[in-house]
Amino acid sequence: GLAFSRSTPIASLVRTVLRHAASSSPPALVGALRRYRSLLLHARDALAGGRRVDRAEIRRFTGQAGDQLMMWELLPAVECEGELELADLDRLDSLLLEAQRWAAGPDPKAERLRRLLDHGVSTLVFVARRETVRHLRDRLRMRGIAWCTGDRAGLDGATLPRGTVLDWFRERPGDESAARSGARHLIVTDVVAEGLDLQRAGRVVHYDLPWTPMRMEQRDGRALRLGSRHPRVQVVRFALPTALERSLRIELALSRKRGLPAAAGLGPAGRRLWRWRAELAEALGSSLSRGGTAVVPSGPPGVLAGFGLHAAGRSTEVRLGFAIGWLDQDGRWSEDEETVAARLTAAAAIEAESPADPARLASALTALAPRVRARLRVLAERRWSAGDCDGAARAVAAGLQRLIREAARRRDAPALHLLERALGFVAGGHTAGEGMLLERLVEVEGTELARAAARLPPPTPRWGPVEARLAGVLLFVPG
Numbered sequence: 001g002l003a004f005s006r007s008t009p010i011a012s013l014v015r016t017v018l019r020h021a022a023s024s025s026p027p028a029l030v031g032a033l034r035r036y037r038s039l040l041l042h043a044r045d046a047l048a049g050g051r052r053v054d055r056a057e058i059r060r061f062t063g064q065a066g067d068q069l070m071m072w073e074l075l076p077a078v079e080c081e082g083e084l085e086l087a088d089l090d091r092l093d094s095l096l097l098e099a100q101r102w103a104a105g106p107d108p109k110a111e112r113l114r115r116l117l118d119h120g121v122s123t124l125v126f127v128a129r130r131e132t133v134r135h136l137r138d139r140l141r142m143r144g145i146a147w148c149t150g151d152r153a154g155l156d157g158a159t160l161p162r163g164t165v166l167d168w169f170r171e172r173p174g175d176e177s178a179a180r181s182g183a184r185h186l187i188v189t190d191v192v193a194e195g196l197d198l199q200r201a202g203r204v205v206h207y208d209l210p211w212t213p214m215r216m217e218q219r220d221g222r223a224l225r226l227g228s229r230h231p232r233v234q235v236v237r238f239a240l241p242t243a244l245e246r247s248l249r250i251e252l253a254l255s256r257k258r259g260l261p262a263a264a265g266l267g268p269a270g271r272r273l274w275r276w277r278a279e280l281a282e283a284l285g286s287s288l289s290r291g292g293t294a295v296v297p298s299g300p301p302g303v304l305a306g307f308g309l310h311a312a313g314r315s316t317e318v319r320l321g322f323a324i325g326w327l328d329q330d331g332r333w334s335e336d337e338e339t340v341a342a343r344l345t346a347a348a349a350i351e352a353e354s355p356a357d358p359a360r361l362a363s364a365l366t367a368l369a370p371r372v373r374a375r376l377r378v379l380a381e382r383r384w385s386a387g388d389c390d391g392a393a394r395a396v397a398a399g400l401q402r403l404i405r406e407a408a409r410r411r412d413a414p415a416l417h418l419l420e421r422a423l424g425f426v427a428g429g430h431t432a433g434e435g436m437l438l439e440r441l442v443e444v445e446g447t448e449l450a451r452a453a454a455r456l457p458p459p460t461p462r463w464g465p466v467e468a469r470l471a472g473v474l475l476f477v478p479g
Contacts, residue, residue: 002095003085010058010083016248017062021129023244024208025110025136026103028129033099035061037092043084053084103135109238110139113207116236117142117185124169124201125187126219128208133187136207144184150191155183169198190215198222202230206237209250213258276337277324284348291472293361295354296347299478302328303364304343306471307372309379320379320466325371327364333371347474356475364475372468379466392438397426399441399449415450424459 004011014036021032039061043053113136117123127133130149137147137156146155146165153162168183186201190210201223210216223233245251306324310317325335326343334340400423407415426438434457441452 001091002088004088005083005085007083011085013062014058019244019248023240023248023250024127024129025132026099026105026107027131027135030096030099030103031129031131033092033096037089037096040084040086040089040092044086044089047086058083107135107139109207110136112238113205114140114142116205120184121202121234122169122200123185123203123205124198124219124223125185125205125207127187127189128210130189132208133189136187144182145187146181146183146185147187148191149189155181166198169200190219200229201233203234203236206235209237209240209254211250211253213254216254276341280341280344284344291470293356293473293475294347295356295360296350296474296476297354297479298346298350298476300328300476301478302326302343302476303368304340304347304474304476305364305368307368307375308469308471309375309466310469311466321375322471323371323375324471327367327371331367343474343476346476356473360475360477361473364473365470368473376466376468392435392442393426393430395442396438396449397423399445400426400453403446403450403453418454419450421458422453422456425456428459 002015004014018029018032018036021028039053039057042057046053113125117140125136127136133147133149137145143156146168147153148162148165150162152159153165154160155165165183165186168181169186186198187207204220204223206216206219210219220233220235223230239245240248240250304324304326306322308322309320311320323335324340325333326339327333400419404416404419404423407419430438437456441449444452
């Protein structure tokens with residue numbers, strides 16, 4: 001029933017912060033509701049004084065979740081009394097009482113953690129909220145619980161120096177201070193997940209899930225270090241309740257973000273985008289790098305083909321792309337790394353080449369033609385896509401578009417031709433000198449911009465007509 005804000009993005013963000021707190025622990029939600037109430041009271045006082053709560057204050061409230069979920073610089077300014085909904089104050093008191101009753105009751109999530117810690121393995125427990133650290137310290141009802149929130153640390157109910165607590169979980173030969181202290185498990189916020197070695201831990205528990213896989217890896221890396229006394233370190237993740245996961249979608253966000261490096265060709269999983277062909281060429285030997293056609297008397301039946309897309313550039317011929325793939329007898333095309341590598345390896349094992357039957361080759365080329373045409377269509381669409389212009393180019397383009405509209409209303413064909421040619425140049429790629437020229441034109445408007453546009457060089461096409469060339473065709477015909 002809370003409105004949060006007249007701005008839909010900010011309302012969604014504040015709602016997400018409260019739900020994320022609820023996913024951590026009941027006391028974490030109580031703390032988040034209290035901070036939201038304080039923010040609203042501050043906004044009400046600011047409004048009475050003739051000013052608004054700014055984005056920086058809302059950002060401080062949202063904390064880490066705001067950094068992960070919101071590009072604040074892209075949010076439009078909201079022309080209203082304020083970006084927070086002060087009417088929420090009327091409902092917050094009753095909601096806080098309800099949350100406090102929830103916090104005083106049983107906590108099945110904390111009970112699951114207690115049963116896990118009873119197994120005796122020294123454990124690092126990562127949580128997202130300071131309130132959850134205190135909640136677990138008090139709720140677990142077991143001795144040997146060390147804790148650290150960044151600004152405070154301790155063992156059970158006693159407060160101790162942060163360095164002393166963390167030293168108990170470092171692996172140092174001959175150091176038995178942890179055993180003497182009785183510390184068995186360490187509950188921490190993510191501030192401890194950076195730059196520390198905590199090798200005594202034999203298990204890492206993600207009690208609260210972070211928003212990024214990198215944060216997960218930082219957490220795991222505290223225990224998964226050389227010098228650990230444990231041959232294997234167990235990693236446990238506490239999943240969100242179904243209703244909260246449906247609204248927060250943390251698991252979905254983690255899954256998608258894990259795939260981003262590979263999609264960009266980074267990391268071990270990204271090798272298939274840029275490295276696997278070179279590795280395959282090294283394995284097979286350079287003697288096989290030649291074009292042509294041949295028959296491979298082994299199965300399964302199909303065609304392995306490679307083709308490049310070539311075009312004339314500004315001064316020389318440009319290869320715009322290359323594809324190698326497997327076309328099976330049912331007409332299915334695959335560029336999967338393992339499939340292509342297996343077919344090439346089978347071809348390399350054949351000592352004597354057999355010439356391709358002309359009729360069989362013609363049939364294979366006919367089947368390949370749709371694949372080549374599909375690549376040409378994709379390339380043609382890319383030619384019309386705009387490049388990523390910088391700020392100066394966008395500003396000059398906006399001025400040219402205004403002049404184009406005026407010339408179109410006047411039906412001034414010569415001026416329209418010059419302005420459209422200038423717009424084509426501005427929208428393309430630029431050298432350093434051309435970029436400086438555009439920066440000088442940012443402050444130019446009206447007639448002066450029209451005169452300058454007439455002196456701009458014509459746009460240069462990125463490439464001329466595109467031609468597809470077969471590099472090689474292997475016909476697999478089982479003997």
